[in-house]
Amino acid sequence: QLQLQESGPGLVRPSETLSLTCTVSGDSINSSSYYWAWTRQPPGKGLEWIGSIYYSGGTYYSPSLKSRISISVDTSKNQFSLKLASVTAADTAVYYCARYSNRFDPWGQGTLVTVSS
Amino acid sequence: DIQMTQSPSSLSASVGDRVTISCRASQSISRYLNWYQQKPGKAPKLLIYLASSLQKGAPSRFSGSGSGTDFTLTISSLQPEDFATYFCQQSYSTLLLTFGGGTKVEIK
Numbered sequence: 001q002l003q004l005q006e007s008g009p010g011l012v013r014p015s016e017t018l019s020l021t022c023t024v025s026g027d028s029i030n031s032s033s034y035y036w037a038w039t040r041q042p043p044g045k046g047l048e049w050i051g052s053i054y055y056s057g058g059t060y061y062s063p064s065l066k067s068r069i070s071i072s073v074d075t076s077k078n079q080f081s082l083k084l085a086s087v088t089a090a091d092t093a094v095y096y097c098a099r100y101s102n103r104f105d106p107w108g109q110g111t112l113v114t115v116s117s
Numbered sequence: 118d119i120q121m122t123q124s125p126s127s128l129s130a131s132v133g134d135r136v137t138i139s140c141r142a143s144q145s146i147s148r149y150l151n152w153y154q155q156k157p158g159k160a161p162k163l164l165i166y167l168a169s170s171l172q173k174g175a176p177s178r179f180s181g182s183g184s185g186t187d188f189t190l191t192i193s194s195l196q197p198e199d200f201a202t203y204f205c206q207q208s209y210s211t212l213l214l215t216f217g218g219g220t221k222v223e224i225k
Contacts, residue, residue, distance in 0.1 A: 047219075049214040052214075096160055096161075102208045103206075106163075108160065
């Protein structure tokens with residue numbers, strides 16, 4: 001059964017870089033049928049797609065975040081990662097990783113990242 | 118950008134009620150529309166994909182319909198475990214994936 005698990009700091013200082021990793025188990029991230037994606041959800045609000053990466057490294061980024069984000073994949077560790085630079089309080093959210101092939105499924109459990117000094 | 122508008126934003130219903138939730142796209146997205154259920158403190162879970170295909174393991178009381186710009190999620194007989202927030206998501210534009218604002222289904 002495919003499972004995804006986010007990991008990373010729960011607290012990030014303003015202006016610093018948020019870094020998260022998603023570890024995939026139960027299947028290889030090398031599958032040619034899927035993208036691997038990040039989404040986020042500010043407390044009490046809706047869902048926002050951040051970006052997606054193919055196992056070969058091809059990426060799609062949300063235009064509103066494109067200047068600040070980088071998504072990479074490490075096939076040897078079956079992981080993919082998110083970096084979001086110059087964070088502000090508006091980036092406080094639960095961050096989810098998910099597999100994507102015209103739909104997000106399954107999702108990781110999510111990790112809350114708070115931006116605060 | 119393709120904007121997704123859900124209505125209503127919240128509703129109150131009783132166990133056994135038939136519930137319908139609407140999702141409208143700002144332009145035609147064919148049938149590239151998915152529905153998710155999210156319970157408090159949990160990740161979203163896929164219910165319906167490609168407008169009307171029931172995800173494996175999802176209860177058959179959930180159904181989806183629509184194409185183009187107008188879509189509907191129907192719960193034929195609301196169960197206690199169905200009280201949650203539901204989101205639609207368009208997968209037509211892979212350059213910018215977007216979600217609806219969500220519909221919270223509460224107990225009446």
